[in-house]
Every structure is written in C-alpha cells, then in structure tokens.
Amino acid sequence: MMAYDMLELAGRNLKESKLRNMLTTAGIAVGVASLVALLSLGIGLQAWANRNLNRSGIFETVAVFSKRDFMSFDSDERRSEKTKSNENAQPLDAAARNEIAKLPNVVEVYPEMRFQTEVVFEGHSQFSTVAGLPLSARGSDAFDDAQGRFFSGPEADEVVLQEDFAKRISPNAPLLGKQVTLRYAERSATDAGTQEQGFTVLRREKTFTIVGIVKQEPYGGWRNFARGRLFIPVNVAEKMNVLQPSALRDAVSAGAKPTYISLLVRVGNPKDAQAVQEAIKKMGFTTWSALDASKGMRRFFLALDLFLIIFGSLGVAVASLGIINTLVMAILERRREIGIMKAIGASDADVKRLFFAEAAAMGLAGGAFGVALGWAIGRVINLGTNWWFARQDLPPENFWLVPWWLVAAAIVMAVIVSLVSGLYPAARAAKLDPVQALRYE
Amino acid sequence: MAAPNQPAVLAANVSRHHKMGATVVRALDGVSLEVARGEFVALLGSSGSGKSTLLNLIGGLDRPTSGTVTVMGRELAQMASGELAAYRRNTVGMVFQAFNLVPTMTLAENVELPMRFAEVPRDERGGLVRSALARVGLGERAGHRPSELSGGEQQRGSIARALVNQPVLLLADEPTGNLDSRTGAEIMDLMKALNREGMTIVLVTHERAIADRYATRHIFLSDGRLSDRPVLSGTAEVAP
Numbered sequence: 001m002m003a004y005d006m007l008e009l010a011g012r013n014l015k016e017s018k019l020r021n022m023l024t025t026a027g028i029a030v031g032v033a034s035l036v037a038l039l040s041l042g043i044g045l046q047a048w049a050n051r052n053l054n055r056s057g058i059f060e061t062v063a064v065f066s067k068r069d070f071m072s073f074d075s076d077e078r079r080s081e082k083t084k085s086n087e088n089a090q091p092l093d094a095a096a097r098n099e100i101a102k103l104p105n106v107v108e109v110y111p112e113m114r115f116q117t118e119v120v121f122e123g124h125s126q127f128s129t130v131a132g133l134p135l136s137a138r139g140s141d142a143f144d145d146a147q148g149r150f151f152s153g154p155e156a157d158e159v160v161l162q163e164d165f166a167k168r169i170s171p172n173a174p175l176l177g178k179q180v181t182l183r184y185a186e187r188s189a190t191d192a193g194t195q196e197q198g199f200t201v202l203r204r205e206k207t208f209t210i211v212g213i214v215k216q217e218p219y220g221g222w223r224n225f226a227r228g229r230l231f232i233p234v235n236v237a238e239k240m241n242v243l244q245p246s247a248l249r250d251a252v253s254a255g256a257k258p259t260y261i262s263l264l265v266r267v268g269n270p271k272d273a274q275a276v277q278e279a280i281k282k283m284g285f286t287t288w289s290a291l292d293a294s295k296g297m298r299r300f301f302l303a304l305d306l307f308l309i310i311f312g313s314l315g316v317a318v319a320s321l322g323i324i325n326t327l328v329m330a331i332l333e334r335r336r337e338i339g340i341m342k343a344i345g346a347s348d349a350d351v352k353r354l355f356f357a358e359a360a361a362m363g364l365a366g367g368a369f370g371v372a373l374g375w376a377i378g379r380v381i382n383l384g385t386n387w388w389f390a391r392q393d394l395p396p397e398n399f400w401l402v403p404w405w406l407v408a409a410a411i412v413m414a415v416i417v418s419l420v421s422g423l424y425p426a427a428r429a430a431k432l433d434p435v436q437a438l439r440y441e
Numbered sequence: 442m443a444a445p446n447q448p449a450v451l452a453a454n455v456s457r458h459h460k461m462g463a464t465v466v467r468a469l470d471g472v473s474l475e476v477a478r479g480e481f482v483a484l485l486g487s488s489g490s491g492k493s494t495l496l497n498l499i500g501g502l503d504r505p506t507s508g509t510v511t512v513m514g515r516e517l518a519q520m521a522s523g524e525l526a527a528y529r530r531n532t533v534g535m536v537f538q539a540f541n542l543v544p545t546m547t548l549a550e551n552v553e554l555p556m557r558f559a560e561v562p563r564d565e566r567g568g569l570v571r572s573a574l575a576r577v578g579l580g581e582r583a584g585h586r587p588s589e590l591s592g593g594e595q596q597r598g599s600i601a602r603a604l605v606n607q608p609v610l611l612l613a614d615e616p617t618g619n620l621d622s623r624t625g626a627e628i629m630d631l632m633k634a635l636n637r638e639g640m641t642i643v644l645v646t647h648e649r650a651i652a653d654r655y656a657t658r659h660i661f662l663s664d665g666r667l668s669d670r671p672v673l674s675g676t677a678e679v680a681p
C-alpha cells in the first residue's frame with residue numbers, strides 16, 4: 001500500500017469513531033503536557049540559577065591564598081604529606097601577582113582589599129568595613145537596582161555605600177554627591193626607603209564623594225570575611241596602603257616583602273576558570289573557586305530533572321494504555337472490515353501499518369496539543385509565581401523555559417510511545433483470520 | 442505465465458481439518474478437482490458439506506491442512522503470506538453472500554479499495570472505478586453508501602469490486618443467498634455474461650435450479666468429500 005493511501009485510510013478510520021479517538025488523543029496530550037510542564041519548570045529553575053550565578057561573577061573568579069595561610073580547601077590534599085609543612089610556602093606577593101596576571105585567559109588580578117576604618121560623615125564618625133571593587137564589578141547584578149552610578153574610573157575618589165549603612169548615617173537626607181572621610185592607618189616605608197627594612201604606621205584621612213548606593217555587596221570573590229559597607233575602587237584602596245593584619249607577619253619574617261592575604265583572579269569566561277585554577281595551584285598556591293561548589297549544584301539539578309521525568313512519564317504511561325485500549329476496541333469493531341480488506345488483497349503488513357498509522361497520528365496530535373498545553377501550564381505557573389512575587393515586593397523572575405529541543409523531544413516521544421502502544425493491537429489485527437471474520441453477519 | 446492448456450484450478454487431495462479439543466472436524470477431506478479455463482463450475486452440497494471451505498482455499502484466504510491447490514500453474518501452499526495477499530488482489534476476485542461492502546465507504550470508494558492494496562496509480566483509479574461500476578450497471582450510484590442501496594445493487598457493487606483488478610478467476614459464495622429470486626437472477630445473468638467474456642467462475646450454491654441454469658459443470662460435495670451424484674437427503678437441495 002502506498003503511503004498516501006495508508007494515511008488516508010487511517011484518517012478515515014480515526015474520523016469514524018471521532019469522540020473515542022479524540023479522548024484518547026486528549027489523554028496523550030495531558031500526559032505529554034504534564035511532562036513538558038514539569039520539565040520546563042526544572043529546566044527554567046536551572047537556567048535561572050545559572051543565570052544568577054553567572055551574573056554574580058562567581059564562576060569567573062578564582063581566589064588565591066598563600067599556603068602559609070590556607071593549606072588547601074580540599075580535605076584530601078590537606079591530609080597528604082606534601083602539604084604538611086607550610087614554613088617555606090610561596091609568598092603571595094607582588095611578584096606572584098605579576099606571574100598570575102600573565103597566565104592565559106586571566107583578565108585581571110586584584111588583591112582582596114577589605115579593612116576597618118573610621119568613617120566620618122557630617123561630623124559623626126563610626127567604624128565600618130571598606131572593600132575594594134574592581135571596575136568589572138560594574139556588570140554585577142548588585143548594580144541592577146542601584147541608586148546613583150558606578151565609579152567613574154579606576155582611580156576615582158568615589159564611594160558606593162551599602163543601603164543599610166547609608167540609612168544609618170543619614171536616615172532621611174539624600175546622600176548622593178555628598179562627601180565622606182575615611183580615617184585609616186597607612187603602612188608607610190621607613191626612612192630607609194624600602195619596606196623590606198620595616199615600616200612606619202601613619203594616621204591618614206581621605207575624602208570620597210558618594211556616587212551610588214547598592215542593596216548588597218557585589219560579588220568580588222572571597223566574601224567570607226566581614227561584609228563591606230563602603231566600596232571604593234580597588235586601585236584607590238591599594239594605593240592607600242592600609243595596614244593589613246598580614247603586615248605584622250611581614251615585619252617579623254626576615255627580609256619579608258609585603259604580601260597579600262588573598263588575590264582575586266578574574267577570567268574572561270567561566271569555562272576558563274578551571275584551567276586557570278590548575279595553573280595557579282601548580283605555582284604553589286591554594287585556590288578556591290565556585291566551580292568546586294557548583295558541581296554539587298549540577299548534580300542536584302540532574303537528580304531533580306530525573307525525578308520530574310519519572311513523575312511526568314506516569315501520565316504518558318497511562319496515555320499509552322489508553323491508546324492500546326482504543327486500538328483493541330477498534331479491532332473488535334472493525335473485525336469484519338479487516339476481513340474484507342484481507343479478502344480483497346490487503347497483506348498482513350498493510351493491516352499492521354494501518355494500525356500503526358492510526359497510533360502515530362494520535363501520538364503526533366496528542367504530542368503537539370500536549371506541548372501547547374504544557375507550555376500554557378508552565379506559563380500560568382510562571383504568571384502565578386510572579387503575581388505572588390509582586391505582592392511580596394520581589395522583582396519578577398522567569399522560572400520556566402521551554403527550549404526547542406524539549407518541544408521536539410516531547411512530540412517525538414509521544415509518537416514513539418504511541419507506536420510502541422500500537423505494537424500489540426497492530427499485530428493482533430494483522431493476525432486476524434479473514435475466514436473467521438467474514439463467517440457470518 | 443501458465444501454458445494455455447493448463448487448468449485454471451487444480452486441487453489435489455485437499456483436506457482442511459479443524460481441531461476442536463479432542464475431536465477433529467473434517468471440513469474438507471481429500472478433495473481433488475480440476476477447473477478448466479473459461480468454465481462456469483457450480484459447487485453444490487448441503488449445508489456444512491465444505492463448499493465455502495473449498496472456495497476459501499482456492500481464494501487463498503485459508504491454507505489446506507494437507508494437499509495442494511494450484512491456480513493458473515502456481516501452487517498456493519508455496520506462497521509466503523505477502524505473496525498470497527498479492528494473489529488475492531490480482532488473480533482472484535471474491536463475492537460473498539453477505540455482500541461485504543465496507544459500510545462507511547461509498548460505492549466508488551469500496552471499488553477503489555482493492556486498487557489501493559494493489560498500488561494502482563491514483564490517477565488511473567477514477568476511470569477504472571467508473572468502468573467497473575458501468576459494467577455492473579451502477580454508474581449512477583457511485584457516491585452512495587451501501588446502506589442506501591438495495592441488496593441486488595450491493596451485490597453488483599461487490600462484483601464490480603471483485604473485477605476491478607482484472608482477475609482471471611471469480612469465486613462467488615452463494616451470491617444470491619440474500620436476494621429474492623428475481624434479483625438473484627439478475628446477478629446470475631451478470632455472472633453468465635462475464636463468463637461468456639472469458640472469466641472462469643466457481644460458484645457455490647445449494648440451489649440446484651441456479652446451478653442447472655447457469656453453470657457448465659456441477660461438482661457435488663458431501664461431508665467434505667466429492668460425491669458423484671447429488672445427495673438427495675438434506676433440506677437445501679432441490680431435485681431437478
């Protein structure tokens with residue numbers, strides 16, 4: 001039988017018992033819809049999580065420490081003999097910083113600048129934490145809903161305040177454009193001229209213009225220290241030569257140069273983070289990156305997707321029983337017709353293909369409607385969530401994503417499941433004995 | 442194909458047994474017969490004598506338990522199921538007592554159906570359907586469904602369907618059984634005309650009168666075996 005004739009006959013048969021076939025198709029559609037809705041939610045959640053983490057810059061940042069301070073973040077490495085002694089560990093100094101900056105794919109290397117200062121605003125003073133921010137922090141999600149603006153340049157004497165802190169120093173009056181003064185301890189070279197011989201501590205003051213206010217600290221890397229309240233360009237922070245806790249160690253270690261507690265390394269693309277991290281480890285430093293933590297996250301989403309697939313597949317399994325039932329019923333009803341077709345020359349294969357065509361048509365239609373329905377369900381869930389978010393004063397989010405591959409896969413799966421469901425009925429119809437089928441009225 | 446003097450149908454010691462639990466029903470038991478080309482053979486016998494069983498074996502709808510059926514020089518037992526289907530759609534045409542038109546299809550669609558299985562090109566089918574329906578005198582009823590036709594019209598439709606793929610052998614199983622005698626005579630006249638045009642026909646009937654009037658030869662079956670004379674017992678048989 002030619003394909004056209006097969007499809008036409010199958011179409012006729014489907015139209016013959018329209019209601020039953022439509023209900024069966026609707027069953028497939030509901031099964032596919034639940035699978036698509038669940039999976040699109042899982043995929044959407046994962047994409048949302050990735051988007052946020054990527055925007056935060058967390059995957060582009062590798063934190064570097066001297067082994068003197070942190071032997072390793074890997075418990076296995078920590079136990080091994082190699083890292084037992086840290087007396088002569090590589091110092092994390094200016095030379096190391098230059099070397100790291102020369103590594104391929106490294107965009108910038110800057111020290112983690114974070115120090116306590118006295119903040120003077122309109123005659124009142126209080127202690128707070130200042131953190132240095134690289135210019136690349138401008139792209140961070142923290143600035144999405146910031147007031148004011150980012151630093152005008154890497155050397156600008158400008159400060160961005162954290163919102164709670166801003167409210168504390170000035171509950172009502174606007175702060176943008178006003179000045180704050182920072183009082184801090186500078187580590188200054190001794191009269192001998194170089195820091196290797198020791199240093200002097202000087203009391204300094206520096207005035208900054210308030211240009212912006214952010215809700216939370218932009219991700220700069222190693223946030224486990226104190227949370228910053230005031231943010232200044234990292235270059236400015238570095239030049240201030242603020243006395244750091246590590247200075248004391250530098251002072252007692254003979255011939256010690258100034259060292260950094262930690263350096264933050266930014267790579268251009270998150271996919272390069274791993275290689276850069278390995279290279280820095282080889283140089284003898286301890287590193288940490290979010291990649292280590294995100295492995296667990298990826299495993300979690302994999303498990304979630306699997307779970308959703310299993311639950312979503314239950315509906316499809318029920319739908320497949322519906323197809324089997326419908327086709328077996330059709331055999332009983334069309335017993336005589338099948339007998340006639342065989343008597344006038346239909347082969348077993350023709351009869352079989354006819355039933356497969358009917359199953360496939362129901363699968364295709366059910367799959368297509370199911371995807372549309374699943375898409376609509378996901379849409380409604382998303383709208384509902386965002387309506388709730390809006391009531392909680394949260395910004396809208398898209399947790400729901402129907403990628404093209406899911407549309408295609410769902411329809412293909414519906415057709416395949418239908419064909420598999422048609423296996424038994426089609427074989428039974430093909431085996432039907434025409435003599436028996438035509439025996440009596 | 443076959444040599445001209447070859448018989449159209451050659452059955453050699455054909456049996457068809459049905460196992461029913463412990464007992465075996467011998468629907469057909471060692472029947473041998475020959476039908477020459479162009480013959481109009483009537484297969485007579487009382488109810489249950491095995492007439493339909495034999496016809497279905499010749500038509501390739503069933504396979505014998507033992508023995509061979511050879512049609513136009515081809516042995517049906519040697520054919521795979523796909524070949525047998527091709528044989529059914531190209532070599533034989535079958536007509537039944539119950540007409541057996543597909544009720545959801547129009548007359549034209551019913552007649553087209555065998556051509557779908559025979560993969561006749563679509564643009565040739567319309568003409569073939571029209572000429573087949575014209576041949577049986579139903580040219581005007583092409584768009585009607587079986588339920589809108591009389592019994593005689595339905596049977597003529599089923600003959601058109603049997604003829605549309607141009608078979609060499611027409612098998613009819615009590616084609617007049619559901620019709621009154623006048624309509625039955627119309628059908629038989631049509632069959633006779635086909636036979637005069639060269640069609641080989643095997644007709645199953647239990648009406649002796651019909652057999653006498655139309656067939657060129659009679660074959661009698663009794664309890665699954667050939668018998669030389671008509672069996673006079675049994676209600677269905679009418680003595681001449």
Ligand SMILES: Nc1ncnc2c1ncn2[C@@H]1O[C@H](COP(=O)(O)OP(=O)(O)OP(=O)(O)O)[C@@H](O)[C@H]1O
Binds near residue numbers: 490
């Ligand atoms: N599938 C089957 N199982 C068991 N017995 C069968 C089967 N098919 C036919 N028979 C038996 O075989 C015998 C011959 O049947 P068949 O239909 O050939 O008779 P027939 O001569 O055509 O009768 P009728 O004139 O009533 O149509 C009958 O006794 C019937 O009961």
Ligand SMILES: [Mg+2]
Binds near residue numbers: 614
């Ligand atoms: Mg019979």
